[in-house]
Amino acid sequence: MGRQPCCEKVGLKRGPWTLDEDSKLMNFILNNGIQCWRLVPKHAGLMRCGKSCRLRWINYLRPDLKRGAFTEAEEDMIIELHSRLGNRWSKIAAQLPGRTDNEIKNHWNTRIKKKMKLMGLDPLTHKPIIEQKDQVFAEESDQEIHQNLENQENVTYQVQQNSDGPIICDSNDEDKNYSFFKNSEIGSSVMFQIGNFSMDPYQNWMDHNPFMWDGFSSLGDNFP
DNA sequence: AAACGTCCCAACCGCGTTTTC
DNA sequence: CGAAAACGCGGTTGGGACGTT
Numbered sequence: 001m002g003r004q005p006c007c008e009k010v011g012l013k014r015g016p017w018t019l020d021e022d023s024k025l026m027n028f029i030l031n032n033g034i035q036c037w038r039l040v041p042k043h044a045g046l047m048r049c050g051k052s053c054r055l056r057w058i059n060y061l062r063p064d065l066k067r068g069a070f071t072e073a074e075e076d077m078i079i080e081l082h083s084r085l086g087n088r089w090s091k092i093a094a095q096l097p098g099r100t101d102n103e104i105k106n107h108w109n110t111r112i113k114k115k116m117k118l119m120g121l122d123p124l125t126h127k128p129i130i131e132q133k134d135q136v137f138a139e140e141s142d143q144e145i146h147q148n149l150e151n152q153e154n155v156t157y158q159v160q161q162n163s164d165g166p167i168i169c170d171s172n173d174e175d176k177n178y179s180f181f182k183n184s185e186i187g188s189s190v191m192f193q194i195g196n197f198s199m200d201p202y203q204n205w206m207d208h209n210p211f212m213w214d215g216f217s218s219l220g221d222n223f224p
Numbered sequence: 225a226a227a228c229g230t231c232c233c234a235a236c237c238g239c240g241t242t243t244t245c
Numbered sequence: 246c247g248a249a250a251a252c253g254c255g256g257t258t259g260g261g262a263c264g265t266t
Contacts, residue, residue: 015259016234038251050251055235090254105255106233 013047017056021046025053026061059102066098070107078104079112083126 013021028044034057037050046053070078074096081092089101089108096104113123122129 014236036251051253052235054252059234087255101254102234109256110232 011047012049012052014052017060021048022056022061025056029057029061030063055102059100062100064098065100070099070111074099075107075112075115078108079116079126082108082112 017025024044024046025040028040032043034040037054040046040050040053041048044053048056077096078092081095085091087105089105093099093101093104108123116123116126117129120128
């Protein structure tokens with residue numbers, strides 16, 4: 001023995017909701033609340049399954065939905081939350097009043113992903129995308145890293161402007177310039193903790209670059 | 225104006241978890 | 246306690262809207 005089936009599977013309507021269906025569902029829920037989604041379509045006079053009613057209510061009919069375009073602040077928050085929570089859209093939506101998980105997911109897939117790629121960031125990892133020419137640096141630098149490892153603890157580079165945008169320069173060797181930090185502030189310094197470098201230069205970059213959403217760390221441990 | 229391509233989003237699908245019997 | 250349905254979530258898709266050729 002288990003639960004009763006949620007609805008009769010035959011004869012159910014699918015596809016886009018009509019105004020009449022919306023009206024019936026809205027009126028029923030506003031007058032009766034939600035006790036059991038299985039019973040909602042039956043009592044509201046709808047030929048839909050409870051699951052479909054639930055989705056329609058949550059994503060479209062709920063009176064507290066904000067609707068309209070996402071603001072810059074909302075986008076920033078989504079990016080930050082995604083970097084911490086990954087594709088846990090319902091958790092992300094819980095931090096954005098009036099927005100649904102479906103809405104945020106759609107916005108992420110259609111807008112924010114592209115925006116991040118344009119910024120040179122991988123939407124999956126939120127870390128800079130290493131281009132082909134940078135990979136040459138990464139490969140060449142491996143040997144150098146190990147040489148430095150024997151000589152000093154930290155290596156400092158400075159971010160400078162050239163015709164192609166920000167580059168970092170080895171402060172100890174003016175001939176060595178690397179087009180690596182495209183979103184970095186001109187004049188800032190970059191210090192690698194050489195002692196923590198591994199054999200994999202790509203992993204080194206992932207683990208030790210100093211530009212990883214530091215501004216968001218203030219949000220602390222308020223998230224589950 | 226028509227054909228085609230791209231974008232966007234509502235809705236569906238399938239799966240893991242929770243709840244109920 | 247196990248079985249089965251409800252629930253909730255994330256991935257995917259269908260098709261309308263819009264832009265481009």
